[in-house]
Amino acid sequence: MAALQSARVTHLFLWVCGLLAGCGADVAPMSTVNIDVRTGLVAGAEFASVRLEVFDSVDGETAHNLLRSLESPAVFGDDFPTGVRAAALELPPGEYRIRVQLLRSDRRLLVGFTRLLSIDADEIRFETFVLSRDCVGEAICPVAGASAALSECLAGQCVDPRCEPPNPEFCGGLVFCNDDAECTPAAECAESSCIDGLCTPRSLPGACGAEEYCNPSTGCADLDERMTEIPCGEFCEMGCVAGIWSCTPEGSTCEMVGFKDEGIACGDAGACDGAGTCVEP
Numbered sequence: 001m002a003a004l005q006s007a008r009v010t011h012l013f014l015w016v017c018g019l020l021a022g023c024g025a026d027v028a029p030m031s032t033v034n035i036d037v038r039t040g041l042v043a044g045a046e047f048a049s050v051r052l053e054v055f056d057s058v059d060g061e062t063a064h065n066l067l068r069s070l071e072s073p074a075v076f077g078d079d080f081p082t083g084v085r086a087a088a089l090e091l092p093p094g095e096y097r098i099r100v101q102l103l104r105s106d107r108r109l110l111v112g113f114t115r116l117l118s119i120d121a122d123e124i125r126f127e128t129f130v131l132s133r134d135c136v137g138e139a140i141c142p143v144a145g146a147s148a149a150l151s152e153c154l155a156g157q158c159v160d161p162r163c164e165p166p167n168p169e170f171c172g173g174l175v176f177c178n179d180d181a182e183c184t185p186a187a188e189c190a191e192s193s194c195i196d197g198l199c200t201p202r203s204l205p206g207a208c209g210a211e212e213y214c215n216p217s218t219g220c221a222d223l224d225e226r227m228t229e230i231p232c233g234e235f236c237e238m239g240c241v242a243g244i245w246s247c248t249p250e251g252s253t254c255e256m257v258g259f260k261d262e263g264i265a266c267g268d269a270g271a272c273d274g275a276g277t278c279v280e281p
Contacts, residue, residue, distance in 0.1 A: 031123040033089040037080060037100055039111075039131040040192075040201040044076025045213045045223065047102040047110050052087050055097040064097055064263055074102070076213065076223075081193075081202035083128065093121045097161075100129040111136050113152050116161045130154060130165065130198055133217065155198055166197030189214035 041047055051071045055064035070087060078084055086100065096119060101112035111131045119125065134156030141158035142150045150158040150172055160170035168176070176197030177183055183192035183199035189207035192199045203214030212220045263271050270280030 029121040030090045030092060031119045031121060031125065033091055033098075033117065033119065033125045033127060034085065035087040035089065035098065035100065036083045036126065036128045037086045037131065038083045038128055038195065038200060039080045039102065040133045040216055041080070041102060041110065041131065041136070042076075042203070042213055042215065043074035043078040043080050045221075046104075046215070047074050048105040049073050049103045049107075050084075050086050051101045051103055053099045053101075054089065054091075055099070056094070066263070066265070067096075071103075081200050082195075086129075091119050093119055093123075095119075098127070098129075100131065102131055111153070113154065114161050115152075115164075128164075128196070130196070130200075132156065132198070133201070185216045187214060187216050187219040189220050190216035192216070 035052060037050055039047075049071050051069065053069045054067045056067055072086065074080070089098075096117045097114055098117055099112060099114040102110040104110050113129050113131055115127065115129065117125070117127065132153065132155045135153035141153045142148050143158055146158065149160050152159055152161050152163070154163060154165070154171070155174055157172060157174045159172050159174055162169075163171040163174070165171065165174070166176045168174070177194040177199050178197075180192070180194050183194050183201075185192040185201040190201045190203050192201040194200075201216035203216065208214045208220035211223050213223050215221050263274075266272050266278035266280075268280065270278045273279045
């Protein structure tokens with residue numbers, strides 16, 4: 001995918017070497033993979049940070065080895081609707097799974113997307129991860145009875161990890177927009193633009209008061225109340241579970257959306273089993 005022309009370069013991570021074999025003279029030529037993140041969710045109000053993880057395998061039948069996990073803060077005012085550069089990765093040739101997630105202030109997962117990449121030597125790549133408002137608490141992918149290949153959520157639909165809008169290949173039944181006229185935000189304080197075939201909302205300058213922010217779904221909201229949610233009790237501890245939780249006012253029950261991948265480190269020396277349990281030796 002072409003680089004975002006207006007991408008704001010903030011919180012940039014650069015990996016020069018050392019992921020797999022260090023910086024010796026025999027290391028294969030490295031390639032550069034630029035990761036841009038675009039979302040209509042509001043930085044600093046609805047999510048507090050961006051987490052990026054790189055795994056070394058795309059084989060769905062085996063565990064994926066986590067090579068590196070990086071996290072950067074999301075600051076109120078960052079131009080995520082247009083695009084923010086999250087990382088510039090220097091990687092040896094090979095196949096990778098790259099996962100980008102938006103985290104709440106309490107470090108719970110808000111939304112994420114995992115993409116499969118095959119990197120050639122001396123290649124310069126630009127990859128844009130679109131993290132949709134429509135996927136927060138709305139879609140559990142893959143859907144029961146549907147193809148297991150449709151494991152990621154985009155614009156409220158389950159798609160293949162290789163889906164790259166506006167190319168319909170691997171994007172299932174996702175309907176793309178053609179121009180801004182097809183995109184209408186729910187709130188009057190926001191506008192929505194068609195970018196790469198997907199409608200992306202953003203707040204209108206000056207539409208809300210000085211102590212407010214624009215939630216594109218519901219309208220102006222008090223900044224002091226952003227990200228203030230009832231915490232879940234011990235029933236909702238993260239452990240090997242990932243996803244969105246909907247708690248009762250007492251915080252006693254919650255709804256779990258998904259599990260962390262098999263092989264992810266947990267506990268003192270354990271690993272997630274892919275079914276929500278941390279298995280320790």
